[in-house]
Amino acid sequence: xxxxxxxxxxxxxxxxxxxxxxxxxxxxxxxxxxxxxxxxxxxxxxxxxxxxxxxxxxxxxxxxxxxxxxxxxxxxxxxxxxxxxxxxxxxxxxxxxxxxxxxxxxxxxxxxxxxxxxxxxxxxxxxxxxxxxxxxxxxxxxxxxxxxxxxxxxxxxxxxxxxxxxxxxxxxxxxxxxxxxxxxxxxxxxxxxxxxxxxxxxxxxxxxxxxxxxxxxxxxxxxxxxxxxxxxxxxxxxxxxxxxxxxxxxxxxxxxxxxxxxxxxxxxxxxxxxxxxxxxxxxxxxxxxxxxxxxxxxxxxxxxxxxxxxxxxxxxxxxxxxxxxxxxxxxxxxxxxxxx
Numbered sequence: 096x097x098x099x100x101x102x103x104x105x106x107x108x109x110x111x112x113x114x115x116x117x118x119x120x121x122x123x124x125x126x127x128x129x130x131x132x133x134x135x136x137x138x139x140x141x142x143x144x145x146x147x148x149x150x151x152x153x154x155x156x157x158x159x160x161x162x163x164x165x166x167x168x169x170x171x172x173x174x175x176x177x178x179x180x181x182x183x184x185x186x187x188x189x190x191x192x193x194x195x196x197x198x199x200x201x202x203x204x205x206x207x208x209x210x211x212x213x214x215x216x217x218x219x220x221x222x223x224x225x226x227x228x229x230x231x232x233x234x235x236x237x238x239x240x241x242x243x244x245x246x247x248x249x250x251x252x253x254x255x256x257x258x259x260x261x262x263x264x265x266x267x268x269x270x271x272x273x274x275x276x277x278x279x280x281x282x283x284x285x286x287x288x289x290x291x292x293x294x295x296x297x298x299x300x301x302x303x304x305x306x307x308x309x310x311x312x313x314x315x316x317x318x319x320x321x322x323x324x325x326x327x328x329x330x331x332x333x334x335x336x337x338x339x340x341x342x343x344x345x346x347x348x349x350x351x352x353x354x355x356x357x358x359x360x361x362x363x364x365x366x367x368x369x370x371x372x373x374x375x376x377x378x379x380x381x382x383x384x385x386x387x388x389x390x391x392x393x394x395x396x397x398x399x400x401x402x403x404x405x406x407x408x409x410x411x412x413x414x415x416x417x418x419x420x421x422x423x424x425x426x427x428x429x430x431x432x433x434x435x
Contacts, residue, residue, distance in 0.1 A: 113137070114147035221253045226266070229380050229404065231358070239273035245298075245358050246380050246403070266379075267298040269356055272311075285340040287316040287325060295331075296356050303340030308333055309353045315339065363403045370395040370413075374431075377406050385410065388432040392419065 117134045120126055138145045226232055226244045233243040236252065238259060244250065248266025259279045261270070272279045274292030281288045283299050293311025297304055306315060308331040318341045319325035328345050331337060333353040339345040357364035363380075365373050371393035374385045380403045387393055395417055401409045410429055413419045418434040 110141075110143055110147045111150075114144065114151050118148060118151045221251055223249070223251050225249045228382055231361075236273075238275060238277075240279065241271040243269040243359060245269075263297055263299050263304075265299060267296065267300075267358070269296045269359060270294065284318060285343075286318045286328075289314045289316060303338050303343045305336065305338045306331065307336045307350075307356065309355060315345070357400060358403060361403055362400050364400045365397050367396050367398055369393060370397055373397050373409075377401075377403070377409060380404060381406050383427050383429065385429045385431060386424065388430050391433055392431055395419075 117137060120130060121134060138148060224232075224234055224242075224244060226246055226248045228247050231243065231245055233241055235241055236259075237254060240259070242250070242252075242261070245267035248268060249264040250266075250268060251262040251264065253260045253262070254277075257277060259275070259277050261268075261279075261281045263281055263283050268281075270279070270281065270290070271294050272290050272292050276291075279290045279292075281290075281297050283297075283304050285299065285302060285304050288295065288297055288304075288306055290311065290313045293313055294309040295311075295313050296307040296309070298306075306313065310333055313331050315328040315331065315337055316325040317328055317339070328339060329337060329347065331347075334350050336348045336350055337345060363373075363376055365376075371387060374387060378384045383406065385406055395413075397413070399412065401412070406429060410419075410421045410431065413431065414421055414434075419431050420434040422430045422432065424430050
């Protein structure tokens with residue numbers, strides 16, 4: 096069986112170091128009554144002393160199997176002299192190292208130099224989040240990151256000690272990533288995006304993913320099967336956008352500025368977009384579909400900002416600006432045809 100993973104985090108509180116030294120000294124075989132009295136005086140001198148000492152007792156009680164962890168043993172051998180020097184018992188004990196035994200040595204030597212022993216991060220069960228058609232929501236993740244889901248989106252979230260992984264199964268999401276050493280990975284079947292602390296959008300559609308970076312940097316990764324290591328494709332800078340997929344080459348666009356996606360505020364923004372693509376976007380937000388009856392209409396280019404929950408305003412603008420007429424189909428669809 097492999098050893099449990101141990102995380103040790105440095106700290107520098109002198110009271111904590113003194114508490115650790117006294118805690119260890121009182122458990123040594125040669126501790127004297129005079130030293131016990133000095134410890135009581137130290138505890139009574141300041142409420143912070145007693146609180147730090149009680150914390151050391153709780154730390155020791157909860158150390159469990161980690162007290163004898165080989166990583167701790169290495170730190171004990173390297174740091175025991177420093178630990179002994181930080182304590183304040185009588186002079187006659189200063190010249191020698193404490194004869195700490197086994198697990199006590201492992202815990203106290205580390206605590207005495209200001210390190211905190213933490214249990215391995217608990218396994219976080221995989222969680223799944225879904226939005227219905229026309230719905231959007233923002234989720235606060237356990238590491239402090241925030242994930243905003245667009246309409247008709249499905250994601251799976253899995254955090255481990257080494258990685259924060261989001262599987263985007265369908266739709267579009269915007270991420271505000273809390274800075275941590277653990278990479279933040281957004282995966283799809285068509286490729287992945289890796290970040291540490293940043294803000295970016297990922298949209299999965301038509302066999303590719305589209306990525307827009309607002310802040311920080313992200314690494315684009317090609318799709319990989321099984322345990323294969325994914326290949327890095329490009330690093331994005333703020334204001335850049337990219338799209339790629341298993342069967343689609345990488346395309347990058349420099350927008351010149353970084354702006355939050357319009358859909359976060361309930362809007363859809365089009366900049367010289369093909370009408371067919373704009374209609375496809377609106378249809379993601381409503382169960383009453385817009386249908387292009389005449390193929391020639393697909394070539395119309397549209398620009399503007401529209402409310403995502405108001406397809407009627409969109410088709411009315413089309414009628415005003417283009418040779419388009421609108422009719423209602425028996426099934427409730429809004430049918431666009433070329434005006435003769």
